[in-house]
Amino acid sequence: MVQTKHSKQMAVLDLPNGAVNGSPNGTQPSREDDESRTHLSWWRLNDVEGRQTWDYLEDEEARRKRPQTVAEKWHLNLPTDLPELPEARTPKQAIDNGLTFFSKLQLDEGNWACEYGGPLFLLPGLVIAWYVTNTPIPKPYTIEIKRYLFARQSKSDGGWGLHIEGESSVYGTAMNYITLRILGASEEDPRMVKARGKLHELGGATHGPHWAKFWMSVLGVAEWDIVNPIPPELWLLPDWVPIALWRWWIHIRQVALPMTFVWSRRFVFPLNPLTRSLRQELYTQPYEAVNFSSNRNTIATIDNYNPKSFFLTTLMWLIIWIWNPLFRFHFIVRRAEAWVWELIQAEDRNTGYAGLGPVNAPMNALCCYIQEGPSSYSFRRHLDRFHDYMWMKDEGMLMNGTNGVQVWDTSFTVHAVVECDVASSPKWQPMLHRAHAFLEAQQMRAETYNHKKYYRQERVGAWPFSNNIQGYTVSDCTSEALRAILYLQVDNADTYKSLVPQSRLRAAVDVLLTMQNRSGGFASYEPTRGSTYLEYLNAAEVFGRIMIEYDYPECTTAVVTALSVFQKHYPDYRAPEIKKVKSRAVEYIRRAQAPDGSWYGSWGICFTYAAMFALESLASVGETYQNSGRIRRGCQFLLDRRMPDGAWGESYKSCEEKRYIQHPDGSQVVQTAWACIGLMIAGYGQREPLREALSVIVGRQMRNGEWKQEGIEGVFNMTCMISYPNYKFYFPIKALGMYAKRFGAEDVLF
Numbered sequence: 001m002v003q004t005k006h007s008k009q010m011a012v013l014d015l016p017n018g019a020v021n022g023s024p025n026g027t028q029p030s031r032e033d034d035e036s037r038t039h040l041s042w043w044r045l046n047d048v049e050g051r052q053t054w055d056y057l058e059d060e061e062a063r064r065k066r067p068q069t070v071a072e073k074w075h076l077n078l079p080t081d082l083p084e085l086p087e088a089r090t091p092k093q094a095i096d097n098g099l100t101f102f103s104k105l106q107l108d109e110g111n112w113a114c115e116y117g118g119p120l121f122l123l124p125g126l127v128i129a130w131y132v133t134n135t136p137i138p139k140p141y142t143i144e145i146k147r148y149l150f151a152r153q154s155k156s157d158g159g160w161g162l163h164i165e166g167e168s169s170v171y172g173t174a175m176n177y178i179t180l181r182i183l184g185a186s187e188e189d190p191r192m193v194k195a196r197g198k199l200h201e202l203g204g205a206t207h208g209p210h211w212a213k214f215w216m217s218v219l220g221v222a223e224w225d226i227v228n229p230i231p232p233e234l235w236l237l238p239d240w241v242p243i244a245l246w247r248w249w250i251h252i253r254q255v256a257l258p259m260t261f262v263w264s265r266r267f268v269f270p271l272n273p274l275t276r277s278l279r280q281e282l283y284t285q286p287y288e289a290v291n292f293s294s295n296r297n298t299i300a301t302i303d304n305y306n307p308k309s310f311f312l313t314t315l316m317w318l319i320i321w322i323w324n325p326l327f328r329f330h331f332i333v334r335r336a337e338a339w340v341w342e343l344i345q346a347e348d349r350n351t352g353y354a355g356l357g358p359v360n361a362p363m364n365a366l367c368c369y370i371q372e373g374p375s376s377y378s379f380r381r382h383l384d385r386f387h388d389y390m391w392m393k394d395e396g397m398l399m400n401g402t403n404g405v406q407v408w409d410t411s412f413t414v415h416a417v418v419e420c421d422v423a424s425s426p427k428w429q430p431m432l433h434r435a436h437a438f439l440e441a442q443q444m445r446a447e448t449y450n451h452k453k454y455y456r457q458e459r460v461g462a463w464p465f466s467n468n469i470q471g472y473t474v475s476d477c478t479s480e481a482l483r484a485i486l487y488l489q490v491d492n493a494d495t496y497k498s499l500v501p502q503s504r505l506r507a508a509v510d511v512l513l514t515m516q517n518r519s520g521g522f523a524s525y526e527p528t529r530g531s532t533y534l535e536y537l538n539a540a541e542v543f544g545r546i547m548i549e550y551d552y553p554e555c556t557t558a559v560v561t562a563l564s565v566f567q568k569h570y571p572d573y574r575a576p577e578i579k580k581v582k583s584r585a586v587e588y589i590r591r592a593q594a595p596d597g598s599w600y601g602s603w604g605i606c607f608t609y610a611a612m613f614a615l616e617s618l619a620s621v622g623e624t625y626q627n628s629g630r631i632r633r634g635c636q637f638l639l640d641r642r643m644p645d646g647a648w649g650e651s652y653k654s655c656e657e658k659r660y661i662q663h664p665d666g667s668q669v670v671q672t673a674w675a676c677i678g679l680m681i682a683g684y685g686q687r688e689p690l691r692e693a694l695s696v697i698v699g700r701q702m703r704n705g706e707w708k709q710e711g712i713e714g715v716f717n718m719t720c721m722i723s724y725p726n727y728k729f730y731f732p733i734k735a736l737g738m739y740a741k742r743f744g745a746e747d748v749l750f
Helices: 060-065 070-075 091-103 122-132 139-151 170-182 190-201 210-219 232-236 250-265 273-281 310-327 330-350 360-372 377-389 406-419 429-442 475-489 502-513 532-537 553-569 575-592 607-620 629-639 653-657 669-681 687-699 727-743
Strands: 043-048 051-056 390-393 396-399 714-716 720-722
Touching: 043 070, 051 377, 051 390, 091 687, 091 727, 122 139, 122 170, 122 210, 122 360, 122 377, 122 396, 139 170, 139 390, 139 396, 170 190, 170 210, 170 273, 210 250, 232 250, 232 330, 250 330, 250 360, 310 532, 330 360, 330 377, 360 377, 377 390, 406 429, 406 475, 406 727, 429 475, 475 502, 475 553, 502 553, 502 575, 553 575, 553 607, 575 607, 607 629, 607 669, 629 669, 669 687, 669 727, 687 727
Parallel strands: none
Antiparallel strands: 043 051, 390 396, 714 720
């Protein structure tokens, strides 16, 4: 449990509050006023079996006994006092410098930690949940969340977007304005005045999307009439019904679950001076004059990425005017709420109360508060688990997009070191031994309780994205972790012990084989369960492709590559089935390629990211630049999009607009590495374009071995960007290793 210390005498520093060199691109410095901040040197990062939480140590003796580590200092952008390394001019020198630095960031458990921020709609749900349940917010959290939100406020218009690089929207501006007011910001603060002006310019809070209206109604600063109906009776639909909620994508399903419960109970926080004031601040007319029911479908253009379908608005009309008044009998409601509550309890039990993610976790906590009360075990467990999502950095405190990136980052780090042919080096063995042990410990060995009843995918043998506390199977995370294990304990068996027995390696393959879709492709958490027609029910508005699991080139290619590596060592295990699965998956990857040679990426930005995975998987089945026109088209797509410096940089706008858009800030180290990896693994043999690109990567490496943060790297649901700060370490290192193996240890700097 996090033991954050706070008191009335908590020390804070009255220092300028803003961006620091090396912070992620898009940082907006705050005004240099008396905004308080905590002592960054008093924060400590815990990592217990992959559970990452931050402590604020006010006691001097506690700080003395536990001095800050290099990793803690680096995450907080404090001086690390690491020495300068010899200047790197060759790939091998840059690899050595990069690993020297990155190895210092490894935690004792063997994993790497990082910020997993970007979305600006996560903190509001948490803070509102704290507030309406009368939960004291730790003073250090209050100070640092405020500081972060002001740091991320748009300098030009005073608003906030869906994510840190996005344009100001009603969703971002209204929700973060409310959050800051709860945390003590004055409505007369010039920054808040400017934010309020932007919100009113966009139409006011009535123009927010569904999720914003839900939380505003919970807080009591909007009437429930503004929320389109989400009755729990939907969960009583038989499983065979095409729109049954078990068919929905796991993230929207787990958000809809508690939403239906809270909507049915019409929970409202009692009015107090703050919420009375907010009622007058959020709208462009007096609160009493707002017609909430007529604004259910009102939404600002900037927020309306995926407009509601005619089918959905018709269904909502039928629920409001036919179902609710005529057929919503009490016994039906009681039965529906009981089933929804059982499903919520199952989600809590199966994730150790962490929840799938930071959107449903505060909602589930609110349901526990409503159903069982503030002193209940379930509610208290949720309060403890909230700390797993909090991340402290130089700008302040944010809420991560999951409870970490532990398994994902650790797996790719292993891949990079192995690709560089230094896994057997005594210098890097301690780092890899710890990474190996971490991955072994995080493999899931038991099914969740009654998983079929509660619609959970099988997970024995699988790996999650973060840690096995959260415990959700993910196809590509399982694939990448399996590869990492095989690279260490099989390919380098003389150096690394066999921590994961063959039975568990086979279990990983077994669970992957259950996840293929009829199309041949692979989705993320589970096979696709519903039709694309379910997108007509997308009520989230701000996201696209959110209602069902889809085939993803990245997930599919990860599975193909992992199965190929596994078969190299265990060719007889389920050989006919694996052959068939791979064949169908490869056909999907080929079909997913566009006529211009590209693949659309759904989890990274965007075409560059997908190309790396697709080219790697096709190479694993023997399809290369030399023998495949398809591969040559994929490589040419990348080569045609090089920037003037010979490197690559792709904007997040590519994800939204589904066309390649160059990054406005120029080339990016991470995307340059992705492109180089894809080209080299595909067998592209021209040295000079690769040398030019790697010259950019080596040239931007700092003398201590690190690379500075540039643009945001990840995406989900087409519109929301998310940060993967460790990408700037292991992908450049991997690209440099591949180049060195193919072209030697030549000087690549121009």
